[in-house]
Amino acid sequence: MRLALGRTEFCFEKITSPGYTKDGEAYFSHLHSDQYSQFLYFLSHSLWNRSENKPICDKLIFLNKMMNGMFYSYKVELPNIFLFGHPVGSVLGKAKYADFLVVFQNVTINTAVDDAGSPAPVLGKGLFLGAGAMILGNKTVGDRVSVGAGAAVYNAEIPDDHLVFRDRTGELRIQHRTKGECTAQQFFNVPIG
Template identity: 40%
Template sequence: MTSSMLNLRAGTTERLARHVAVQLSNLFPDEGLDVDIDSLLALVPRALERMQPILAAVRNFDPGCFNHLNSLQYTSFLYLLANERWRSGAGDALPERLFCLNRALNAVDLFYAVELPAVFFVSHGLSAVLGRASYGDRLVFFQNVTVGRVGNRSPVLGRDVVLFPGAQVTGDAVIGDRCVVSAGTHVHGLAVPDDTVVFTGPQGVVLKPRRKDYIGLYLRSLDE
């Protein structure tokens, strides 16, 4: 499926580019509205292509539709636009402005140089900060989550990981595949094996085998 095959709430890619450009011009003006529209027109199709696996995976989304008025979808889209511009090596202020726009509108910190996986779901991502780390595919995260390096030590997250509200993964922590970091739990410098639930007990961090399909609550399986 190409981006042109998506049903866009905005109607066309041109109208979607103008929508973003007007917001940028109002909040973080730079070289003018027309320049922003031209720049965004080159980015929107590729960003929409990258939205498709997200729309297809998230249970709450319609796989064939992109709705820029859905804040969760729009949060991901603005990150993808900024990341696409940064990848292009243009060297201008547009990625930073798109990053600032995302923070202003959606209160989420998704830096454009951070490489998120092909499928990620921002579920109520207010105050979430996803910094430099290695992210496995099909990541789900909630509000107040922090992922970040400490000095030169960066976390590694596996596939099908769920980070519940207030979870923190820092330093050289390693989170295995199909793991869950429970609400308010801080994992630092710890290797968590596959299929584990991490939570905070009276004596600190506790690991237990995962017995529930948490990721399936939010993402469709690959064969659905």
């Protein structure tokens, strides 16, 4: 429990969203469902790494699914610094995740990983996933990438500093970011780099 709380504090002290800090210190409330979902990940993952106590870890994941409608495995290595922003309906599959991940509602990361050892996607630092965003397949998504609401990346490499979005006609667009900082940066108080 102490390890999970320490990991939670380390993560939360870097988040700029209201309610994650109080008087300059990391703040955790079990009544804040986004925070609690993150804590349940840290707790289940920490327990799995220390004891591989599958029954307890499964119960923690089921609790999160019941309370938040979100699924991730305690075996998945989520980054040390990430934010779940109203992640109802999100499914985070096996992938190589990096710090400064932002996940909103109905996000899907569903990979080609199977027991035969197919590769998982590599997701870069500062990845922002808007409502309904999907990453399917096993290709690399670069650093400081934003996948907008309803946009799907299907088995495609996305270079660093790019936006993936649907335009007004519904066409999928991939273009270089023109703003100075990536979308994920607004959620963290340390530079993504």
